[in-house]
Amino acid sequence: QVQLQESGPGLVKPSGTLSLTCTVSGGSISNYYWSWIRQPPGKGLEWIGYVYYSGSTKYNSSLKSRLTISVDTSKNQFSLKLSSVTAADTAVYYCARHTDTTYDFDYWGQGTLVTVSS
Amino acid sequence: QSALTQPASVSGSPGQSITISCTGTSSDVGSYNLVSWYQRHPGKAPKLMINEVKKRPSGISNRFSGSKSGNTASLTISGLQAEDEADYYCCSYAGSSTWVFGGGTKLTVL
Numbered sequence A: 001q002v003q004l005q006e007s008g009p010g011l012v013k014p015s016g017t018l019s020l021t022c023t024v025s026g027g028s029i030s031n032y033y034w035s036w037i038r039q040p041p042g043k044g045l046e047w048i049g050y051v052y053y054s055g056s057t058k059y060n061s062s063l064k065s066r067l068t069i070s071v072d073t074s075k076n077q078f079s080l081k082l083s084s085v086t087a088a089d090t091a092v093y094y095c096a097r098h099t100d101t102t103y104d105f106d107y108w109g110q111g112t113l114v115t116v117s118s
Numbered sequence B: 001q002s003a004l005t006q007p008a009s010v011s012g013s014p015g016q017s018i019t020i021s022c023t024g025t026s027s028d029v030g031s032y033n034l035v036s037w038y039q040r041h042p043g044k045a046p047k048l049m050i051n052e053v054k055k056r057p058s059g060i061s062n063r064f065s066g067s068k069s070g071n072t073a074s075l076t077i078s079g080l081q082a083e084d085e086a087d088y089y090c091c092s093y094a095g096s097s098t099w100v101f102g103g104g105t106k107l108t109v110l
Helices: none
Strands: A003-007 A018-025 A033-039 A046-052 A057-059 A067-072 A077-082 A091-098 A105-108 A112-116 B009-012 B018-023 B035-040 B047-050 B064-069 B072-077 B086-093 B099-101 B105-109
Touching: A003 A091, A003 A105, A018 A033, A018 A091, A018 A112, A033 A105, A046 A067, A046 A077, A046 A091, A046 B099, A057 A067, A077 A091, A105 B035, A105 B047, B009 B018, B018 B086, B018 B105, B035 B064, B047 B064, B072 B086
Parallel strands: B009 B105
Antiparallel strands: A003 A018, A018 A077, A033 A046, A033 A091, A046 A057, A067 A077, A091 A105, A091 A112, B018 B072, B035 B047, B035 B086, B064 B072, B086 B099, B086 B105
C-alpha cells in the first residue's frame, strides 16, 4: 500500500520560504506524477503543482513565480519550496500521487499545517 | 482558474440518499470527463471515491455514484451510513496539466 507523509516546519516567517518534503513509502516514485495541494483555513482545496519522476514540472499559474517543486528518486521523496510567503499562504499542505491515465489523485498524505506568522 | 462550486453542507438520515453538486465551467467540468470526488474524515488523508465522473476505484462501495450534466457534476450517496459523515470535495481536470477543486461539502448524517 502506497503511503505518503509530509514533513517540514510548521511555522514560517513572513517573506521567508516555506519548505516541505513528501516521503513515499510502499511503492516507487518512478512512473508517476506527484502533486502538492493545499487548503487555507475555511477555504477549499487548491492544486499547487506537480513534478514527474523525471523532474519535469507544472505549476499553478497563480503561484508559479514563487514556486519550486523537485524530486529525489534516490530517496523516494519530492519537495516543495514556496518563497516570499505571506499570511495568505497559511494552509494545510497535502502531497498526492496522480496518473496520466485517469487524471485523479489516488494516494494522499494526511496533510501538514503550515502557519505564516512572525 | 476559479474554484468549483459546491454546497457548503448537506445532511440526511441513515438509509436516505443525498446528492452533492459541483458546478464548474465549460473550461473544466464541461470539457472533460475527468471529474473526481474525494472523502475526507477529520485528520485523515483524503480518499478517492469516484474518478472519471462515474467510475468507482477498487474497494469503494457501490452506494457511491457519480454523474455529470453540462458544467455540473454530482455525487450521490445512497443508503446513508454514519461512517459517511465527512467532507467531500470534487475536482476537475482543467486542461494544460492543471486541476481545479471545489470548496468542499460537509455531509452530516442525522
